Amino acid sequence: MLIGAVLILTWLILLLRYPAKALPVSLAAALGLGLVAAWVIWEDSRDTHRLERLEVRLNYAPEQCPAGKPLLLLINNGNKIPLIELRWRIAAYAPGDNINLAEDNYTSPRYRGPGELLPDSQWQDCLPLPPLRAGYRPQTLEFRAEHLQGSFAD
Known part of the structure; x- marks a missing residue:
């Protein structure tokens, strides 16, 4: 948990200190994470639908x-x-x-x-x-x- 807090704090410092460079990287990472989350949710709903049959x-x-x-x-x-x-x-x-x-x-x-x-x-x-x-x-x-x-x- 300490490592996660350090990573978030470091990311916030980089975002505040170098917004022009950190913001595009952050948006790309958020988009990638969103795509992975959407894929996992879709897989779970597909398996749930199959189990219902x-x-x-x-x-x-x-x-x-x-x-x-x-x-x-x-x-x-x-x-x-x-x-x-x-x-x-x-x-x-x-x-x-x-x-x-x-x-x-x-x-x-x-x-x-x-x-x-x-x-x-x-x-x-x-x-x-x-x-x-x-x-x-x-x-x-x-x-x-x-x-x-x-x-x-x-």
């Missing part, structure tokens, strides 16, 4: 999955490019409620996707339940994948 469904299905993994996950890639990586958290809600009943702590399972998922294809897997707050049964809850993070092939 993924269909992720979670159902409590102990009859279709093994005993330790009763959540049935179905991911459908509705994009025109392959999904390379996907991570998410599972939230549990009582019907009609908006309070997350899944406890998020360091011992909670971390969920990762299928690796490469081709366009217009599906992937299915069984997942373990996240730790739930006391007094709630999983068969009475709705499960959702939240905080999706992923990358796509370009």
Whole structure:
């Protein structure tokens, strides 16, 4: 942090002392920084839009999955490019409620996707339940994948 403060102070001194030389360089640097920021924002919005086109469904299905993994996950890639990586958290809600009943702590399972998922294809897997707050049964809850993070092939 000290180095940053020294750099800003030096830049201000040069700008005040030699404005004819420092101002064009400063404007060029600001323009370059603005272009990089615009590119990063565009990339982020593009990935967000692609993640919104993924269909992720979670159902409590102990009859279709093994005993330790009763959540049935179905991911459908509705994009025109392959999904390379996907991570998410599972939230549990009582019907009609908006309070997350899944406890998020360091011992909670971390969920990762299928690796490469081709366009217009599906992937299915069984997942373990996240730790739930006391007094709630999983068969009475709705499960959702939240905080999706992923990358796509370009």
